[in-house]
Amino acid sequence: MKNTLKITLAALVIAAVSSCIRTIDPQSSTVTDKQASNAPGAYDNFVNSITNSLAGSFTYSGSNNYPPDFGYPSFFLQRDVMGQDIVIEDASWYNSWYSCSRTLGPAYANCQYPWTYYYGWIKNCNTVISLYKASPSEDKVSGAGIAYAMRAMFYMDLARMFAQETYTANLESVSVPIVTESTEIPDLVANPRATNEKMFEFILEDLDKAEEFLADYVREDVYTPDLNVVYGLKARAYLTMGNWEKAKEYAVLAQEGYTSMNEAQYLDRNNGFNTPNSAWIFALTFKSTDENIIENDADSCWGSQMIIEVSESKCGYAANYGQPMRIDQHLYSTIPATDFRKKCFVDFAIDEMGKADAIKALSDYSDVPEGLLVTAKASATGVVGGLELKFRPKDGEHANQYAAFTVAVPLMRVEEMELIEIEALGRMNEAEGVKKLTAWAQLRDPEFEYGNHRDNYYDMTSGPFVNEVWWQRRVELWGEGFATFDIKRLGKGIIRSYPGSNHLEEYKWNMEKTPDWMNLCIVQTETNYNSACTNNPAPVHETGADQEYVF
Numbered sequence: 377m378k379n380t381l382k383i384t385l386a387a388l389v390i391a392a393v394s395s396c397i398r399t400i401d402p403q404s405s406t407v408t409d410k411q412a413s414n415a416p417g418a419y420d421n422f423v424n425s426i427t428n429s430l431a432g433s434f435t436y437s438g439s440n441n442y443p444p445d446f447g448y449p450s451f452f453l454q455r456d457v458m459g460q461d462i463v464i465e466d467a468s469w470y471n472s473w474y475s476c477s478r479t480l481g482p483a484y485a486n487c488q489y490p491w492t493y494y495y496g497w498i499k500n501c502n503t504v505i506s507l508y509k510a511s512p513s514e515d516k517v518s519g520a521g522i523a524y525a526m527r528a529m530f531y532m533d534l535a536r537m538f539a540q541e542t543y544t545a546n547l548e549s550v551s552v553p554i555v556t557e558s559t560e561i562p563d564l565v566a567n568p569r570a571t572n573e574k575m576f577e578f579i580l581e582d583l584d585k586a587e588e589f590l591a592d593y594v595r596e597d598v599y600t601p602d603l604n605v606v607y608g609l610k611a612r613a614y615l616t617m618g619n620w621e622k623a624k625e626y627a628v629l630a631q632e633g634y635t636s637m638n639e640a641q642y643l644d645r646n647n648g649f650n651t652p653n654s655a656w657i658f659a660l661t662f663k664s665t666d667e668n669i670i671e672n673d674a675d676s677c678w679g680s681q682m683i684i685e686v687s688e689s690k691c692g693y694a695a696n697y698g699q700p701m702r703i704d705q706h707l708y709s710t711i712p713a714t715d716f717r718k719k720c721f722v723d724f725a726i727d728e729m730g731k732a733d734a735i736k737a738l739s740d741y742s743d744v745p746e747g748l749l750v751t752a753k754a755s756a757t758g759v760v761g762g763l764e765l766k767f768r769p770k771d772g773e774h775a776n777q778y779a780a781f782t783v784a785v786p787l788m789r790v791e792e793m794e795l796i797e798i799e800a801l802g803r804m805n806e807a808e809g810v811k812k813l814t815a816w817a818q819l820r821d822p823e824f825e826y827g828n829h830r831d832n833y834y835d836m837t838s839g840p841f842v843n844e845v846w847w848q849r850r851v852e853l854w855g856e857g858f859a860t861f862d863i864k865r866l867g868k869g870i871i872r873s874y875p876g877s878n879h880l881e882e883y884k885w886n887m888e889k890t891p892d893w894m895n896l897c898i899v900q901t902e903t904n905y906n907s908a909c910t911n912n913p914a915p916v917h918e919t920g921a922d923q924e925y926v927f
Contacts, residue, residue: 419507423519426500426526427600431678431785432666436492440671443693444469444489447668448660449678449785451490451533452857453701458894459859460870461850463702463878465756469681469693475883476893481914487899490537494530498555501527506557521589525601528582529609535575536616536861537896540912544618545867547573552898553909554578568908569898576617583610598652598659599784604630605658608788611796616865624800627793630657634790636819639716645743646772648765650783658788662781669778679781682767682855687747689777695747698754702762705878706871706927707850715821717851722748724761724878734760741765744774762878766855791852799845806841813841817848838866864890873922884921892916 431447434440444450456462457474464474472479472486479486504523508516534552541549550569559567570578586606595602601609608630614623637655642648652659662669668677673691680692684700693699703721711718719741726737731749738745742765752760769780794816802809810826817824827840838846849862863870870891873884893915903909 419504419516419519422500422504422507423522426497426504426523427660429497429500430660431662432668434667434676435496436489440667440676443672443676443680445668446662446677447493448787449857450681451493452855453681454489455537455857455860456855457701459863460872460879461704461707461854461859463704463762463880465699466880467756468699468701474880476891476915476917478915478917480893480897482897482900482903482911487897488901490534490896491899491902494534495555497530498527501530502555502557502559509557517589518593521586521593521606522601524582524589525586525606525609528579528586528613529601531575531582532579532609532613532616535570535572535579536864538569538898538912539572539575540895541572542864542867543572543576543616544865547571550910551575553902553906565906566908567906569910576613579613580610583613598656599661601658604632604634605788608657608793611793615796615800616861620800620803624797624804627797627800630788630793631790631797634793636791636794636816637789638819642716643719645768647770648768649786650768650770652784652786655790656784656786656788657790657793659784659786661784664778664782666782669781674777674781677781678785679767679769679777679783682764683769683780683783684751684763684765685742685744685747685769685774686777686780687744687750688775689780691777692781695751696754698756700751700755700763701855702878703764703854704872705762705876706874708762710847711851712821712823714823715851717820720764720766720854722760722763722765724759727759727761743772747774757878764855786856789853789856792849792858795845795849795852799842802841802845809841809845813845813848820852838868842866860894864894871925874925874927877924881921883918885918886922886925 429435431449433447434442434445435447436442436445439445444453453470454473457464457470464470468474471477478484481487501523504519508520531554539549539551548571550571552569553567554570554575555564555567583606587603590601590603590606593602607626611623611627611630614626634657635654637653641653641655647653662677662679664670668674674680675691675693681694681699682701683692684695686692686695690696694701705724708718708721708724722738722741726734729737734749735745738748738760742748748760748763751763752758767783770783771779773780798809798813798816801812814824814826826844846862846866846868849858862868867890869887869889871886872879873886877884892913895912897914898909898911903911
């Protein structure tokens with residue numbers, strides 16, 4: 377539905393980008409930043425709100441009937457379905473992003489989605505930084521460090537989503553406007569989009585401050601950023617910038633104290649990808665008290681979209697409402713049987729079996745094999761092939777979705793850092809990169825041999841080594857929000873049309889280059905009220921299936 381809301385400048389400033397705290401007090405008329413900062417417990421509450429607001433509330437719509445409105449992980453899916461590695465059903469809530477819908481254009485509500493969330497999060501960070509600067513003290517240092525780290529993370533996401541060209545392609549390409557704790561309200565009406573060069577300079581400055589402020593910080597759990605997270609964010613930034621030496625340096629630092637998941641952890645039916653472990657550097661979690669869990673039968677949360685083993689509950693878009701997400705059939709076919717990650721996805725061959733044999737085969741994947749048939753039957757295609765079982769219900773709960781969906785979601789894993797280190801090393805010395813990649817991959821597939829099973833499609837401009845690393849990232853980080861970032865960073869295209877493709881017929885597109893519609897449009901209200909803010913071209917919807925690509 378077209379977004380007809382015309383947000384006034386005042387509302388836009390207050391809701392999205394205001395960096396100051398000015399509340400009316402009947403006794404003294406105003407409360408200064410310094411007074412707010414010194415109120416008992418106030419500063420810590422502001423700090424906690426930065427990470428507590430990542431998930432659990434209906435921030436975008438205010439309605440419990442908008443299922444994708446569950447916070448940061450929803451953007452994982454918006455980005456990942458734009459490529460080819462995730463296949464959705466036509467009725468999916470993420471169809472607009474999968475289908476290059478006109479509703480991704482600036483006049484539609486979908487454009488408001490990242491603007492509302494990200495600039496709201498940035499506002500939270502700006503508030504903490506402003507309060508710290510108004511009344512700096514030793515007990516506020518770590519809170520400011522958290523704010524700097526998170527602000528850098530948010531702006532890095534925005535830069536990679538909105539920039540017209542990548543950092544390595546064009547330093548002068550523009551991304552989004554920068555709003556800081558010192559931005560004045562009059563500045564907002566003429567705040568241009570920052571260039572890639574300026575944006576990443578700003579991001580690294582924030583991360584330098586975070587590194588300094590969090591040097592001695594010891595966190596209670598993985599739901600708050602610490603020094604390892606800062607190092608990991610720097611590794612991401614330098615990878616995006618093509619600074620291989622720095623990317624490698626910080627990826628190695630981020631790994632300290634963490635170990636890669638083994639097969640048992642990866643495929644754990646009770647705790648698989650729902651509970652922090654030795655590999656998780658940073659995460660968020662859904663709590664039993666979250667609005668997204670307690671309202672609308674918990675249908676408006678990450679678990680509803682990604683956890684299919686709750687068919688007994690009769691709830692969940694993935695499990696029961698015909699909207700499961702599947703792996704691309706070709707990507708699945710390139711994963712060797714000896715690679716344990718293949719077991720995260722249901723074998724397409726099971727659809728050729730009778731019911732009894734299918735249930736027996738599905739028992740190798742799940743404790744509720746018949747439930748997987750229920751999930752498949754509810755979908756338009758009716759098949760089990762490609763169903764994902766990477767993300768499991770909490771503690772193996774299959775009947776009560778309110779408990780099953782109270783899961784943690786990884787935001788940074790040591791495996792990502794290891795792959796950044798490997799790519800950066802190989803960019804500088806390919807022989808050393810191949811050696812390290814081979815050792816890493818053999819932890820997933822003992823029979824892995826470099827270059828023995830990849831078709832390296834799309835283009836060869838990256839070279840076989842980078843393509844191999846990209847393939848590992850596609851499999852390892854499936855569903856974790858990196859697909860579009862990697863496609864854009866590496867200048868890849870999309871292959872959805874090929875013999876046996878399981879993509880929807882209307883959206884079987886093949887593109888040799890990265891499509892322009894992966895550069896998100898800025899919501900029209902921003903460009904209406906910010907005279908200096910330009911926009912990206914509205915997406916042009918592709919029509920019909922392309923000729924099948926033969927690998």
